[in-house]
Amino acid sequence: MLDENLHTILAYHQRSKHTLERYAAGPETLDWDMQPDPFRRFAGSAVETLPLFADALPYSWAELFASGRIAPQCFSRESLGALLELSFGLSAWKQYGPDRWALRCNPSSGNLHPTEAYVIAHEVAGLPDGLWHYAPREHELELRAGLRPGLPQARPHLWIALSSVMWREAWKYGERAFRYCQLDTGHAIAALRYAAALLGWQARVIPLDTPTLGALIGTDRDSDFAGAEAEEPELLIELYPAGASLLAPLDWIAPGTWTGKASRLDPGRRLYQWPVIEQVAEATRHQLPITERPRAAPPTTTQPRLHADTAAATLIRQRRSAQHFERRASMPLASFLAMARSLLDDALPFDVWPHDARIHPVFFVHRVEGLQSGAWVLPRSRRGEQVLRATLAADMKWLPLGGEAELPLYLLADTALATTLRTLCCHQSIGADACFAVAMLAEFSTTLQEDPADYRRLFQEAGLLGQVLYMEAEAHGFRGTGIGCYFDDALHDLLGIRDQKLQSLYHFTVGVPLVDSRITTEAPYPARSAEE
Structure with missing residues (x-):
């Protein structure tokens, strides 16, 4: 069965690649009046x-990273x-002419938002116990089921579960949608971790x-x-205070308490079907048992991290895609x-991720003062560096950055690549x-041979790194944007990758944004802000 799943995954990965000759299969036309309800x-x-409670949290972005600085809030x-407001809630409304759309704190490919969030709450003050679905437009919870009586009373408990509505992405992106749903899940994990840190959790x-x-x-x-x-x-x-033991609420839902019917999101007849998405989803579902592998220590640096003194809640809500x-x-x-x-730290937000680093960024530097333009690689583990050295083109320079930066950052090639990257x-x-x-x-290949279901985790880890870059760009006065559309194997050819030991799963860019002044911005919850 594992071999069959691996074959399905590898076949999907290959067919969902964009190439210079063709794009991956997707809809030939889009009717924006038929966009799935987000x-x-x-x-x-x-x-x-x-309640809209985020503005009551006074801490700066810098204070999130100061160990012990933020005392844990009660559940x-x-x-x-506040947790949901700053992770999955709305960050603004935008309008251009007759078109009006919402932005959220967790970014999404095409602003389509396939990620749904569920809350399992036990002994959370002011909230009945239960499984709840989060509705971000209204900042409300919908009760899906109650919890059974007689649960542990040692402390309150709180979990967030994530799911994906894959049709939301497939409507626009066709077969590549499974990739984007997993990237969005990774962004959501990091967004949740930052919000939790602001509460001391x-x-x-x-x-x-x-x-x-x-x-x-x-x-x-x-x-x-x-x-x-x-x-x-x-x-x-x-979510838990420091030092608490982790557990899963495996049998906490009370039978016979389920309520609610899911709303239909597609307002019309579907013009396209993408069965390969369900095939790869089935092939990547984790089955029993799941065992955690020991996590290797990341590269370390004694250099202090630079952080903004901007209020963390403000910075989180101002994040945009350039x-x-x-x-x-x-x-x-x-x-x-x-x-x-x-991208190297073993602290916030990577402490949420219980897996070894398997994603390694290659930076294509265009205009960084005092740094040679060209391709630079940042191995995020010793194992990763070995794989990179063995797989990238043999004529790569591998010149260390040197100086006082204490980063495992290596110059691969000093060629100007801006025009190439545009292509x-x-x-x-x-x-x-x-x-x-x-x-x-x-x-890529070694990870999937160990467990084909880790195909999801690779994309999720890439999305997690993307969210870090989003927030760090904002903290330093720049802006980022995730790029899911790129020519996979053409990029591999540029780096000399000839097999599937390494595969590119996500692109990202950071720079100084040009803002369209014709687009107006409105507060995320204007009516409620006035009330509260």
Whole structure:
């Protein structure tokens, strides 16, 4: 069965690549009036409106990274509201002419938002125990099921589960949508971890097989999703104060308490079907048993991290995806090195991730003051460096950065690559106009041979790194944007990759944004802000 799953995954990965000759299979036309609803609701569920509490948290972005600086908040309706507000809630409304759309704190490919969030709350002050679905547009919780009586009373418990509505991405991106859903899950993990840190909480992914997670959060309840788009369970994260033991609420849902019917998201008839998405989803579902492998220590540095004194809640909500960059702008070397260093830490937000680093960024530096333009690689583990050295082109320079930076950053090639990157990023100007671009290389074939289901984890880890770059760019006065559209094997050819030991799973760019003044911005919850 593992061999069959691996074959399915490798076949999907190859067919979902963009090439210079063709794009991966996708819709030939888009009717924007038929875009799937980005907001799911469960009709018939009891609703709890959450308070907007984030602005009551006074800490700066820098203070998130100071160990012990933020005392843990109690698990309460207010603190849970802040957690969800700053991770999955709306960050703004935008309008251009008659078109109006919402932005969220967790970014999404095409702003389509396939990720749904569920809350399992036990003894959270001011909130009935239960499994809740989060509705970000209204900042509300919908009760899906109650918890059984007689649960442990030692302390309150709080978990967040994530699922993906893959049709939301497939509507626009066709077969490549599975990749984007996993990247979005990775972004959501990091967004949740940052929000938890602002409340003084720890967070960690709980290893849980896919069928058990689906039964826990009700995504396997066909009757509740009749006529509606399915949700694919992704993972479970526990929130806890420092030093608490981790556990999974495997049998906590009370039988016979399920309520609510999932809303239909597609307003019309589907013009396209993409069965390969369900095939790769099935092949990557974790089955029993799941065992955690020991996690290797990342490279360390004694250099202090540079952080902004901006209020953390403000910085989180101001994160945007740049649409265009100022092509003449440059970046100070200190800012670039701080962003690179942020991808190495074994602390926030990577402490949420219980797996070894398998994603390694290659930076294509266009305009960083005092740094040679060209391709630079940052191995995030000793094992990764060995794989990179053995797999990348033999004529790569591998010149260490040196100096006082204490970063395992190596110059591979000192060729100007801006024009090439524009081509490789599906001919998008952001690939050339940014101060630097990033290709995230995965330890691919070896990881999948160990467990084919880790195909999801590789993309999720890449998305996690992408969220770090988003936030670090904002903290240093720049802006980032994730790029899912690139020519996979053309990039591999540029780096001399001739097999599947390494594969590029995500691209990212950082630069000085050009803002369209015609687009107006409105507060995320204007009516409620006025009330509260």
